[in-house]
Amino acid sequence: MAQKILAEHCGQEYLKAGDLVNARVDLVLGNDITMPLAIEEFKKIGVSKVFNKDRVVIVPDHFAPNKDIKSAEQCRFLRRFAENQKITNYFEVGKMGIEHALIPEMGLVLPGDLVVGADSHTCTYGALGAASTGVGSTDAAVAMATGTLWFMVPDSIKFIYRGLLKPWVTGKDLILYTIGLIGVDGALYMSMEFVGPAIKTLSMDSRFTMCNMAIEAGGKFGIIEVDEKTEKYLKNKAGRDYKKYKADADVHYYKTYDIDCSKIDLQVSAPHLPSNAGNARDCRNIKIDQVVIGSCTNGRMEDLKIAFEILKGKKVSKNIRVIIIPATQNIYLAALNKGYIKAFIESGCAVSTPTCGPCLGGHMGILAEGERAISTTNRNFVGRMGHPKSEVYLSGPAVAAASAIAGRIAVPEEVF
Amino acid sequence: MIIRDKVIKYGNDVNTDVIIPARYLNTTNEEELASHCFEDLDENFKQKALTRKIIVAGDNFGCGSSREHAPLAIKASGIKLVIARTFARIFFRNAVNTALPVLLSKEASENVNDGDELEVDLEMGLINDLTTGKTYKINQIPAFIQEIISSGGYINYTKKKLGSL
Numbered sequence: 114m115a116q117k118i119l120a121e122h123c124g125q126e127y128l129k130a131g132d133l134v135n136a137r138v139d140l141v142l143g144n145d146i147t148m149p150l151a152i153e154e155f156k157k158i159g160v161s162k163v164f165n166k167d168r169v170v171i172v173p174d175h176f177a178p179n180k181d182i183k184s185a186e187q188c189r190f191l192r193r194f195a196e197n198q199k200i201t202n203y204f205e206v207g208k209m210g211i212e213h214a215l216i217p218e219m220g221l222v223l224p225g226d227l228v229v230g231a232d233s234h235t236c237t238y239g240a241l242g243a244a245s246t247g248v249g250s251t252d253a254a255v256a257m258a259t260g261t262l263w264f265m266v267p268d269s270i271k272f273i274y275r276g277l278l279k280p281w282v283t284g285k286d287l288i289l290y291t292i293g294l295i296g297v298d299g300a301l302y303m304s305m306e307f308v309g310p311a312i313k314t315l316s317m318d319s320r321f322t323m324c325n326m327a328i329e330a331g332g333k334f335g336i337i338e339v340d341e342k343t344e345k346y347l348k349n350k351a352g353r354d355y356k357k358y359k360a361d362a363d364v365h366y367y368k369t370y371d372i373d374c375s376k377i378d379l380q381v382s383a384p385h386l387p388s389n390a391g392n393a394r395d396c397r398n399i400k401i402d403q404v405v406i407g408s409c410t411n412g413r414m415e416d417l418k419i420a421f422e423i424l425k426g427k428k429v430s431k432n433i434r435v436i437i438i439p440a441t442q443n444i445y446l447a448a449l450n451k452g453y454i455k456a457f458i459e460s461g462c463a464v465s466t467p468t469c470g471p472c473l474g475g476h477m478g479i480l481a482e483g484e485r486a487i488s489t490t491n492r493n494f495v496g497r498m499g500h501p502k503s504e505v506y507l508s509g510p511a512v513a514a515a516s517a518i519a520g521r522i523a524v525p526e527e528v529f
Numbered sequence: 530m531i532i533r534d535k536v537i538k539y540g541n542d543v544n545t546d547v548i549i550p551a552r553y554l555n556t557t558n559e560e561e562l563a564s565h566c567f568e569d570l571d572e573n574f575k576q577k578a579l580t581r582k583i584i585v586a587g588d589n590f591g592c593g594s595s596r597e598h599a600p601l602a603i604k605a606s607g608i609k610l611v612i613a614r615t616f617a618r619i620f621f622r623n624a625v626n627t628a629l630p631v632l633l634s635k636e637a638s639e640n641v642n643d644g645d646e647l648e649v650d651l652e653m654g655l656i657n658d659l660t661t662g663k664t665y666k667i668n669q670i671p672a673f674i675q676e677i678i679s680s681g682g683y684i685n686y687t688k689k690k691l692g693s694l
Contacts, residue, residue: 133671133673133674146551146554146596146598147595147596147597149557150557150597150598150601153557154684157684157688158684158687158688158691159688159691160691175551175554176554176555180555181555183555183556184555187555187556187557230595231595231597232594232595233593233594233595233619235595247595247619248595248619248622249595249596249597249619249622249623249626249627250597250623251597251623251626251627251682251683251684252622252623252626252683254684255683255684255687258687258691259687259691263673297542297589297592298542298588298589298592298615298617301589301615301617301618302618328593328619331589331592331617331618333618386542473546473551473594474546474550474551474552475551475552492544492546492593492594494544494546494547494593495546495547495569495570496546496547496550496569497546497551501550501568501569
């Protein structure tokens with residue numbers, strides 16, 4: 114599928130894995146960490162304007178609302194560039210969300226698009242049948258200047274998911290399980306195609322979560338074919354036509370994995386690699402200091418709904434901090450209207466305006482030396498959420514919310 | 530070009546969070562980034578980098594975040610070359626685009642020791658380990674990617690291309 118999208122974007126009939134091409138991109142995005150560097154590089158190229166002011170998206174979300182003076186200066190640098198370039202899609206604090214939740218929500222990415230973003234989790238939009246991948250700041254600069262970028266055409270790995278999901282299991286558990294199965298470089302340079310009857314049953318939110326973490330297995334793309342759920346999601350969002358791609362029946366895959374979801378329990382990935390995945394029940398004696406529910410991986414409505422179902426009417430464990438971060442202002446407002454936010458506050462949780470914040474050890478919940486968190490985020494590398502001697506366990510929202518009540522890693526059945 | 534220097538050796542899955550922790554990403558200043566390079570992985574990196582300018586690592590070097598600050602911090606630390614068995618794809622792109630030479634060599638990754646002195650001949654595609662006397666081959670890099678590196682990075686390459694249009 115990704116090969117077809119790349120071929121379409123460089124005017125070729127057919128591409129094979131390993132080909133190097135210069136392709137037209139539909140959207141270029143960046144944030145307050147990667148974009149300052151991209152703008153500095155853009156200015157060196159010597160073109161005065163971005164290739165298309167409607168197709169460059171800038172979202173200050175990592176260290177915004179500004180966490181310190183230097184971050185404030187980086188955000189101001191972005192804001193001025195956006196003003197000078199008349200960038201249509203610059204999202205200021207108050208309107209912004211975490212880029213990978215916000216951009217699909219705004220209908221800015223559509224099926225068949227080729228998208229590059231100066232953020233590794235740009236692969237999230239594969240859930241909409243787009244070929245979308247993370248790049249660096251120099252790549253973003255060249256893409257902003259020329260509307261094109263060089264690509265190496267990836268080979269593809271097919272992941273077929275079958276069977277009924279166990280209670281509370283979501284896309285996060287499937288992707289943690291998958292990364293555990295193949296390793297953090299198990300799909301290096303590859304396009305990961307997620308298919309099968311179990312994928313069809315997943316919500317769009319869970320599909321975004323799965324594609325979001327393709328990079329955690331080294332993947333270039335994580336991609337899911339458009340179906341009726343995708344079309345429904347796009348119904349009042351898509352402002353332009355789009356093209357649906359399907360994998361050819363006789364297409365060659367580098368590898369195929371057949372996964373029985375009925376055997377997948379709630380997952381937890383132990384420090385310090387996302388591939389250290391296992392059954393959450395085996396981690397039940399692990400005490401925690403902090404819980405984070407949010408991020409581009411799991412800050413969407415489905416995640417907050419699950420957290421609400423577990424936390425409502427209960428109190429979080431004494432002496433632990435629980436931080437819930439709706440990924441966009443729309444999600445925040447919807448959660449408020451449904452009574453989720455009230456329930457979270459009554460349970461003793463802190464609820465934050467959208468930000469990447471603690472996920473990358475930026476702000477809004479940094480860990481001290483020796484502290485441990487369970488988090489619905491995407492990485493648990495050394496020092497990811499704070500002190501190099503702190504620890505992060507990754508999970509989906511159900512395990513995180515149950516752990517908030519138990520004060521240790523727990524599964525929902527233990528707290529009902 | 531021939532690069533002759535000593536090796537700092539690291540293992541598998543060296544991620545961009547330990548190459549340059551996110552807490553220092555509120556700047557794009559290269560010297561400042563370099564002052565924190567590898568600090569969560571190896572507190573002696575700065576000391577080592579005074580006399581050793583080649584990094585040799587295992588699989589998946591540079592995995593994780595897309596932060597270009599990672600190759601910039603490595604370059605500004607004085608490192609001339611990174612050799613690994615495999616690189617994470619965004620790091621590989623970023624290194625090429627910022628003209629930090631990156632080489633793939635399974636044999637060197639497996640056999641070179643911390644502190645060995647290497648003589649790397651980029652044109653010949655050979656790594657001579659002067660300490661052990663062994664020689665290893667470098668996987669060939671596509672001509673297009675070599676052209677970006679030899680142009681001094683993707684910005685200079687793009688400027689050349691735009692100038693020629």
